[in-house]
Amino acid sequence: MRYFFFAERKSLTLFFSGGWFSAVSLPFFGGLFLFFLRSVLIPSLFYLSVVFPPPRRVQIILARKLARFFWRSNLEPLARDIVYKPRYSGGMNLPDLRFVLHLYFVVMHLHLFFFDKSRAGCFVRYNLGFVLRSLSMWSPSNVSPFAFTPPACYVFVKKFLLDRQMCSLDPIAWKSFKVVFSFVSSSFPVSTLPSMAVERSRAAWSAMSHPRLLGLHRDLHWRAAHEVLPTRRALHRRSLTPSPACPREGCSAEEYAAHVFWDCPFATAVWRRSLPCLHHHLQEEQLTYRLVMHASGMGPWQPEQWRVIWCIVSSVKGALWDARNILVLRREVLRPVAVWRMACKAVGDYYHQDIRRKGLQWATSVWLFDPP
Numbered sequence: 333m334r335y336f337f338f339a340e341r342k343s344l345t346l347f348f349s350g351g352w353f354s355a356v357s358l359p360f361f362g363g364l365f366l367f368f369l370r371s372v373l374i375p376s377l378f379y380l381s382v383v384f385p386p387p388r389r390v391q392i393i394l395a396r397k398l399a400r401f402f403w404r405s406n407l408e409p410l411a412r413d414i415v416y417k418p419r420y421s422g423g424m425n426l427p428d429l430r431f432v433l434h435l436y437f438v439v440m441h442l443h444l445f446f447f448d449k450s451r452a453g454c455f456v457r458y459n460l461g462f463v464l465r466s467l468s469m470w471s472p473s474n475v476s477p478f479a480f481t482p483p484a485c486y487v488f489v490k491k492f493l494l495d496r497q498m499c500s501l502d503p504i505a506w507k508s509f510k511v512v513f514s515f516v517s518s519s520f521p522v523s524t525l526p527s528m529a530v531e532r533s534r535a536a537w538s539a540m541s542h543p544r545l546l547g548l549h550r551d552l553h554w555r556a557a558h559e560v561l562p563t564r565r566a567l568h569r570r571s572l573t574p575s576p577a578c579p580r581e582g583c584s585a586e587e588y589a590a591h592v593f594w595d596c597p598f599a600t601a602v603w604r605r606s607l608p609c610l611h612h613h614l615q616e617e618q619l620t621y622r623l624v625m626h627a628s629g630m631g632p633w634q635p636e637q638w639r640v641i642w643c644i645v646s647s648v649k650g651a652l653w654d655a656r657n658i659l660v661l662r663r664e665v666l667r668p669v670a671v672w673r674m675a676c677k678a679v680g681d682y683y684h685q686d687i688r689r690k691g692l693q694w695a696t697s698v699w700l701f702d703p704p
């Protein structure tokens with residue numbers, strides 16, 4: 333049991349360190365909070381949930397604090413169920429502490445139930461036997477006593493297993509939290525993008541959270557696809573700004589994510605500036621709304637070539653959003669050439685990242701040009 337606890341705790345630490353934490357850039361106090369969360373709070377809760385699921389009140393407070401930290405605001409523009417999903421399903425991998433702690437408790441006790449021969453195993457079999465028998469997960473023998481009234485902390489187990497459709501899992505899976513967790517993660521429904529089927533949406537979400545992208549760009553793609561960027565239209569809906577119109581002079585259209593990155597005449601001018609670089613990999617007609625907004629291209633690109641295109645597109649989107657914020661917050665109007673120069677800085681970062689990874693020759697062969 334002790335071995336199980338320490339082995340699983342290691343995989344849980346990896347799970348939390350590889351999740352959405354890598355997607356956000358944090359100020360100093362945000363980093364301190366994260367350190368406290370990962371080093372003190374989460375391990376303590378896992379230790380507690382070996383014996384009892386944490387109290388409901390604590391779970392609600394924690395979920396609220398985590399959501400507030402994630403959005404950096406009291407307003408939550410997107411349902412938590414979506415944010416909790418894995419990235420390839422359209423979520424942000426935000427840890428659903430309530431679910432993970434319950435799952436940890438269930439995995440721990442089913443591990444003891446099926447595989448432990450010690451007194452702890454006997455205790456769990458006696459108390460949990462009735463629940464598992466009613467779910468057809470266990471057939472008792474004549475020499476296995478079990479209680480017909482399970483203790484209070486085991487009552488939720490039946491509903492939990494039924495809700496997550498985990499009754500059909502092979503008992504061997506209950507040996508590892510990681511295996512059970514990956515089974516549950518794969519059953520999350522994919523958030524479909526406009527006029528895209530499930531499989532294409534899944535591919536698009538995976539591309540938007542490509543591990544080689546900067547965390548800033550991954551976050552931007554995800555927020556733009558879910559329409560949760562603080563654009564004028566989104567703010568106007570909450571009565572936080574008097575007009576939903578685009579802040580650019582001479583543009584009277586509503587400002588929403590696709591407008592900032594594609595429809596606005598200013599965005600068109602910036603994309604035109606980027607064409608000399610993109611021409612090494614695609615034709616002008618292949619630079620479409622779908623490619624920019626939903627990472628869904630039409631060309632027969634190799635994976636590395638597609639990554640380069642997507643890095644350039646991400647850099648331009650990042651620069652467009654920065655330019656928009658500079659205009660709104662500092663009242664400074666940047667010219668398209670200045671925005672393209674900002675994008676070039678990010679493109680150069682991606683290029684040098686490739687040089688560090690596999691050398692100059694390989695990077696040049698993939699990029700086909702020296703980023704300006």
Ligand SMILES: [Zn+2]
Pocket residue numbers: 578579580583584585591595596597598
């Ligand atoms: Zn505009």
